[in-house]
Amino acid sequence: MTTLIINIKELLQVRDSTILKVSGAEMAILPSIKNAFLVIKDNVIADFGSMEDLPNINPEKCIDADGKIVLPSWCDSHTHIVYAGNREQEFVDRINGLSYEEIANRGGGILNSAKKLNETTEEEIYQQSKTRLEEVMSLGTGAVEIKSGYGLTVEGELKMLRVIQRLAQNYPITIKATFLGAHAFPLKYKEDRKDYIDLIINEMLPEIAKHNLADFIDVFCETGYFTVEETEQIMEAGIQFGLKPKIHVNQFNSIGGIQVGIKHNALSVDHLEVMKPEDIEALKNTDTMPVALPSCSYFLSIPYTPAREMIAAGLPVALATDYNPGSTPSGNMNFVVATACIKMKMTPEEAINAATINGAYAMGISETHGSITIGKKANLIITKPIPSYYQLPYAFGSNLIETVLLEGEIFA
Numbered sequence: 001m002t003t004l005i006i007n008i009k010e011l012l013q014v015r016d017s018t019i020l021k022v023s024g025a026e027m028a029i030l031p032s033i034k035n036a037f038l039v040i041k042d043n044v045i046a047d048f049g050s051m052e053d054l055p056n057i058n059p060e061k062c063i064d065a066d067g068k069i070v071l072p073s074w075c076d077s078h079t080h081i082v083y084a085g086n087r088e089q090e091f092v093d094r095i096n097g098l099s100y101e102e103i104a105n106r107g108g109g110i111l112n113s114a115k116k117l118n119e120t121t122e123e124e125i126y127q128q129s130k131t132r133l134e135e136v137m138s139l140g141t142g143a144v145e146i147k148s149g150y151g152l153t154v155e156g157e158l159k160m161l162r163v164i165q166r167l168a169q170n171y172p173i174t175i176k177a178t179f180l181g182a183h184a185f186p187l188k189y190k191e192d193r194k195d196y197i198d199l200i201i202n203e204m205l206p207e208i209a210k211h212n213l214a215d216f217i218d219v220f221c222e223t224g225y226f227t228v229e230e231t232e233q234i235m236e237a238g239i240q241f242g243l244k245p246k247i248h249v250n251q252f253n254s255i256g257g258i259q260v261g262i263k264h265n266a267l268s269v270d271h272l273e274v275m276k277p278e279d280i281e282a283l284k285n286t287d288t289m290p291v292a293l294p295s296c297s298y299f300l301s302i303p304y305t306p307a308r309e310m311i312a313a314g315l316p317v318a319l320a321t322d323y324n325p326g327s328t329p330s331g332n333m334n335f336v337v338a339t340a341c342i343k344m345k346m347t348p349e350e351a352i353n354a355a356t357i358n359g360a361y362a363m364g365i366s367e368t369h370g371s372i373t374i375g376k377k378a379n380l381i382i383t384k385p386i387p388s389y390y391q392l393p394y395a396f397g398s399n400l401i402e403t404v405l406l407e408g409e410i411f412a
């Protein structure tokens with residue numbers, strides 16, 4: 001099946017195949033072709049260029065994108081979209097003055113979601129999660145990472161990872177699975193932290209590896225959650241089972257999580273709302289992608305990741321949603337891109353790079369996703385007619401997407 005898109009007002013993020021991420025000053029450059037065409041063969045990008053060089057082909061399907069922008073679909077490298085129920089009550093409690101930390105300390109937060117998850121059937125969790133996945137796909141996300149971490153029991157964690165696997169089998173979106181058994185200590189292990197870590201290492205990890213249920217291992221390295229030493233121990237165990245680390249660090253405190261992530265060649269370090277100069281220094285010249293989650297900062301009213309300082313230091317930055325019931329009940333990458341521009345002072349070019357090629361890198365898939373490159377997946381966004389791509393962050397809150405193509409087929 002061949003599909004031809006013609007008269008594209010501007011085709012964004014046009015790259016050759018060697019670029020797997022962009023860093024520092026390169027982030028300000030978003031290569032594009034004005035008045036372009038693009039050819040899709042089966043599920044991949046087969047050709048593209050200026051309309052002046054339009055090849056003489058006979059496609060089965062032709063899309064006229066006159067006045068519209070085409071770009072690679074969003075790559076959302078950090079979500080927790082498999083969960084049960086919601087935490088609306090905690091949201092209202094926060095409006096009324098309680099902090100995220102106070103709610104967690106009285107047994108709410110992650111433990112509240114874990115209780116709900118363990119009380120809900122696998123089928124019901126799948127049904128709830130698929131609705132969220134369909135929504136983010138229609139909002140332009142073409143690749144997504146999904147974490148476990150609301151089970152906190154052997155069965156609960158496996159249940160979540162099976163749901164992720166089933167979503168990956170049933171939808172034309174690329175899904176990477178992350179094991180986050182080290183998301184919080186269940187109440188019964190509060191005094192026996194070592195026992196819970198043993199459970200993760202000796203019972204959860206072998207089962208997950210046996211059934212090939214995860215690509216990555218994650219730990220919430222934070223005061224009140226997992227210490228730097230515990231994080232290192234769990235990461236090392238994950239690596240033994242073939243899982244690459246991606247870790248939650250520096251959300252509320254800078255305690256050395258970034259350094260230990262880099263030491264173990266973490267694919268990404270995520271959150272980074274609180275960054276000391278030595279944290280930025282440590283990330284220089286590493287293969288670890290720093291990931292910012294601006295809709296989490298927005299929802300919790302916590303600082304935004306200092307992207308300007310990081311880019312000025314030559315670092316790459318990726319953007320992701322963190323879609324989860326507690327800190328970010330939204331999976332809208334368009335809002336993330338807009339918020340990065342508005343609140344973090346990233347330019348539209350930097351934000352689009354961060355949400356496409358750098359997001360793909362943070363999932364280990366930038367050889368196949370995140371740019372308009374021959375041979376990469378035909379996962380594309382076609383906008384409504386708009387004056388320029390500046391509209392994407394400028395008209396925040398508007399849905400400017402007209403068509404989403406996944407694996408070369410119209411999804412929405």
Ligand code: NIG
Binds near residue numbers: 113220328
């Ligand atoms: O990335 N920070 C840790 N984990 C999630 C939130 C978990 C929750 O509140 O349910 C996050 O923000």
Ligand code: FE
Binds near residue numbers: 078079080248322324
């Ligand atoms: Fe998260």
